[in-house]
Amino acid sequence: MISIKNLHAEVEGKPILRGIDLEIPDGEVHAIMGPNGSGKSTLASILAGREEYEVTEGSVTYKGKELLELDPDERACEGVFLGFQYPVEIPGVSNLYLLRAAVNARRKYHGEPEVDAVEFMQMVQEKIAHVGMSMDMVKRGVNEDFSGGEKKRNEIFQMLMLEPSLSVLDETDSGLDIDALKVVASGINRLRSPERSTILVTHYKRLLEHVVPDRVHVLYQGRIVRSGGPELADTLEEEGYANLETDEAAATS
């Protein structure tokens, strides 16, 4: 699905990613953990095409295409979805309006006709049921006056509507109560299939109990310093990130 090679990136001249190698086969879910400031969101943002990060070295191949050469909207149309750590509020643009624009953009990109209004609303009805949102909520401005948990549900709702090939979910599980966590987890599992892959950025093992990842990676100071199976999450939960200094030394050598 996606292959990241020796990715270096900086913001305002400050290096943040310092050589990331990551391979995610079709159908797999990979978790990325790591302490605050290690570069997880930076990696996610770069995959989605945020321009303030400058890629100084390396490459990203997605479904055989050079991902970094595509504009953010083209990436979205190619099936990349970013679940934001901090979803923005856009008063005045309803969730429905945004989604119709998004669905139509995708269809246009693939040379398909616009979505039929009735069909679209049926899709909305079906997906809001999965995430426990009301019609009233989706008619409101994008994330307007939503609580932290509601914003994360909304990210999952959008993901379900857009059915991406690669979902990059940046701490979609942070700040959620257990019910909301289950909603988020079931949303992710619902899309799990041999032709879709997911990158889960998380701080908590709790999510990984509901969405069991194929691999877990630890990002530290802009590098992946350790990778393993789901059990790595348990180790990290027990030991914290204290031993990462030595891991990093090992990774550099």
Place this chain on the structure above:
Amino acid sequence: MSATQQIEPNIDHYLAEYARVERDLPGSDDSKRERSAELTRFSEAGFPSPREEDWKYTSLQPVEKRRFEISDEAEPVALDELRAFLPTDLDAHRIIVIDGHFNAALSSLDELPAGVTVRSFADYLSDNAGATVKAREIDEEPGSLTAMNAAFCTDGAYVETAANTVLDKPLHVISVASGVRDERMTQVRHRYVLGENSQATIIEHSVGLGSKAYFANQVTEAVVGRNAQLTRIRIQQESERGYHVSSFFAQQRRDSRVFNHGFDLGGRLARIDTNARLVDHNAEVHFNGVYAPTGRQHMDNHTKIDHATEHSVSREQYKGVLAGHARGVFNGKILIQKDAQKTDSDLSSDALLLSDNAEVDAKPELEIYADDVTAGHGSTVGQLDEDAVFYLKSRGVGEEGARAILTYSFANALVQKVGIEPIERYVEAAILAKLPGGRAYVDLA
């Protein structure tokens, strides 16, 4: 101004122009005398100059240097040429004024409710010996352009609602500048007289068709009786070479309500003065305005709300969206007089600059002489939220589209206040169509 002041050559032109058309202007001999006094007032004051505080940011030089003429008759315009300006599904009575002349064939005024008069302003003046060009109840204040209009006005809409009547459908008044001949002017004047407990919604729509330069100078006077309600929706879509100046004066009696919505989209230069005087208790006024100049358009909105007595309410919100090399001006004055205790007023002005070359001067101006009042005001000037732009792009919307959607959403809150869906959709589409890449998103709203 001193009496010995030199009359500028361009003023000379208008004196001669008045002499040329005077005989054909509608109204009694008395009203001709009124007109000629107004002409004198105009000729003495001349065009407003940037030296005047109220005209600091707006130069009428391009108007002043030309010699505009009254059209003796309208150019032929077919309804088809106006289709684009008729909001889809709008069920309305209609008055069409072309090049300053009421067009009965294109208008549609059948089936008016009993007690409601809607007719051509020229006919009103001609048929009533005692009719004056300016409403007696209203003081238009010394403005040389309103004086010019009083002297020259050829036609417009006259609306009168008897006590306890309701104009059943909105009245759509379209003033068209055909733009066929160069340097023409339209001097259109509307008057609305709303009796006690009556209600009317009027859409004043100014449009330009051709490519020639013209000057549209318009005045609307409204006398809003006790507990009456006027909704006025002003949509300004002059053509690229149209110079538009318009003034609105409302006098509000006890318990009356005025909702004024302004949408400025067109014209090379537009200057709009919107005034309400709340002369008796518990009157309420709402001014909402969106101005969206792009390219080299210049739009200047001046408003004045005068709270003269107790317990009145005003709510004012203006939003500007400026692109290209556009220039915007907003000056919102709230006057709360000594006797206007318990006034509750709020004014906000927000502007969005879409380009480094666009510029806006926005100023709320509060003058308060009463001590027991609530008066809030705020003013912001900003750019699009880049995080929101990226959010939309990350969902598949292209760069231009994302910017158009966000810009539009900024203005949308005020469009939604109109409360008449076909108008809201029309205005929405018109705003979006002005923004690069916006057309694609018109139908989603």
